[in-house]
Amino acid sequence: MSAIQVEKLKKEFNGLIAVNEITFEVKEGELFGLLGPNGAGKTTTLNMLATLIKPTSGQAFVAGFDILKERDKVRKSIGMVFQEPALDNYLTGRENLEFHGMMYGLSRKEAKERVREALKIVELEEFADKLVQTYSGGMKRRLEIARALVHQPKILFLDEPTLGLDAQTRRKIWEYIKKLNKEKGVTIILTTHYMEEADFLADRVAIIDYGKIVALDTPENLKNILGGDVISIEVDNHQNAKKAFEKLPWVKKINQENGIFYLQVEKGEEKIPLLIRIDQEEAGFQIKSINLRKPTLEDVFLHFTGRTIREREASQTERFRERAKIHMR
Numbered sequence: 001m002s003a004i005q006v007e008k009l010k011k012e013f014n015g016l017i018a019v020n021e022i023t024f025e026v027k028e029g030e031l032f033g034l035l036g037p038n039g040a041g042k043t044t045t046l047n048m049l050a051t052l053i054k055p056t057s058g059q060a061f062v063a064g065f066d067i068l069k070e071r072d073k074v075r076k077s078i079g080m081v082f083q084e085p086a087l088d089n090y091l092t093g094r095e096n097l098e099f100h101g102m103m104y105g106l107s108r109k110e111a112k113e114r115v116r117e118a119l120k121i122v123e124l125e126e127f128a129d130k131l132v133q134t135y136s137g138g139m140k141r142r143l144e145i146a147r148a149l150v151h152q153p154k155i156l157f158l159d160e161p162t163l164g165l166d167a168q169t170r171r172k173i174w175e176y177i178k179k180l181n182k183e184k185g186v187t188i189i190l191t192t193h194y195m196e197e198a199d200f201l202a203d204r205v206a207i208i209d210y211g212k213i214v215a216l217d218t219p220e221n222l223k224n225i226l227g228g229d230v231i232s233i234e235v236d237n238h239q240n241a242k243k244a245f246e247k248l249p250w251v252k253k254i255n256q257e258n259g260i261f262y263l264q265v266e267k268g269e270e271k272i273p274l275l276i277r278i279d280q281e282e283a284g285f286q287i288k289s290i291n292l293r294k295p296t297l298e299d300v301f302l303h304f305t306g307r308t309i310r311e312r313e314a315s316q317t318e319r320f321r322e323r324a325k326i327h328m329r
């Protein structure tokens with residue numbers, strides 16, 4: 001059975017199509033990523049699946065339950081961490097979580113036990129009895145993840161789980177997310193506009209742009225669409241080097257630009273030693289420098305949309321401004 005099944009799900013807000021008939025499936029135990037720029041429709045998608053907003057059309061099943069007809073069952077099956085932090089700063093970490101447990105109908109004793117377990121997973125036991133207002137941004141995010149786990153959901157929804165955190169804190173959160181998925185077997189769907197995050201965490205990634213899924217596969221396969229890694233080599237004798245490179249059976253394509261060779265290969269890191277081992281004296285050239293570039297999901301986004309994620313976000317801001325102007329008239 002799939003954990004989440006989405007069929008032609010669509011959401012329109014007064015004429016603006018935020019989510020445009022998307023179809024995908026998340027398998028049980030999978031860590032699934034929705035990657036796209038701001039405004040792509042990620043939060044709207046999660047909110048529909050969490051039964052917080054109603055789709056305009058289409059259907060979806062979460063943990064086997066219909067998001068339109070079985071809202072309570074859907075809600076009990078999922079834990080959600082919202083894009084916007086939502087903690088009570090004047091309560092302690094533990095109190096925030098216990099309150100959540102009671103909301104889900106756990107007894108006081110049960111809630112206490114589950115809260116202890118959840119706090120342990122994100123390593124916050126030590127700070128559990130401190131007021132949330134004394135927590136750092138990263139600790140707050142960890143607490144929110146713990147809170148989403150208190151009622152032991154099968155599926156976890158994470159909306160931009162590391163938004164605004166520094167690189168080091170982000171890595172820490174990644175570890176918790178991976179651990180939850182791999183060790184505790186929680187199915188996870190997460191949204192992000194950080195490609196390294198999707199690449200590092202997700203088993204499969206759906207790239208979403210303007211409410212549409214433009215590509216969906218494992219990060220590895222998505223990057224392979226671009227034809228593999230690129231090794232750039234600077235040499236002193238171009239003619240001789242070219243002859244030597246053409247003899248290498250594992251070079252898929254040779255490009256030459258401004259005196260630098262670009263070799264398209266698979267597993268570039270294993271090919272660099274082979275290049276160095278060419279008998280340069282006999283071949284009549286010398287390597288001056290070698291560089292390896294692996295394609296990123298940013299390259300994949302660019303390939304499918306013709307824009308980088310950053311450019312897309314800039315044009316979204318532009319769109320907001322235009323709309324705001326119209327409203328002000």
Ligand SMILES: Nc1ncnc2c1ncn2[C@@H]1O[C@H](COP(=O)(O)OP(=O)(O)O)[C@@H](O)[C@H]1O
Nearest residue numbers: 013016018036037038039040041042043044045
């Ligand atoms: N409640 C709403 N009313 C009107 N427009 C909305 C609403 N929520 C989202 N949108 C619009 O829908 C689009 C997708 O938004 P969202 O799902 O938040 O994207 P993302 O999470 O990928 O950044 C955006 O253009 C946004 O402005």
Ligand SMILES: [Mg+2]
Nearest residue numbers: 042043083160
């Ligand atoms: Mg969002």
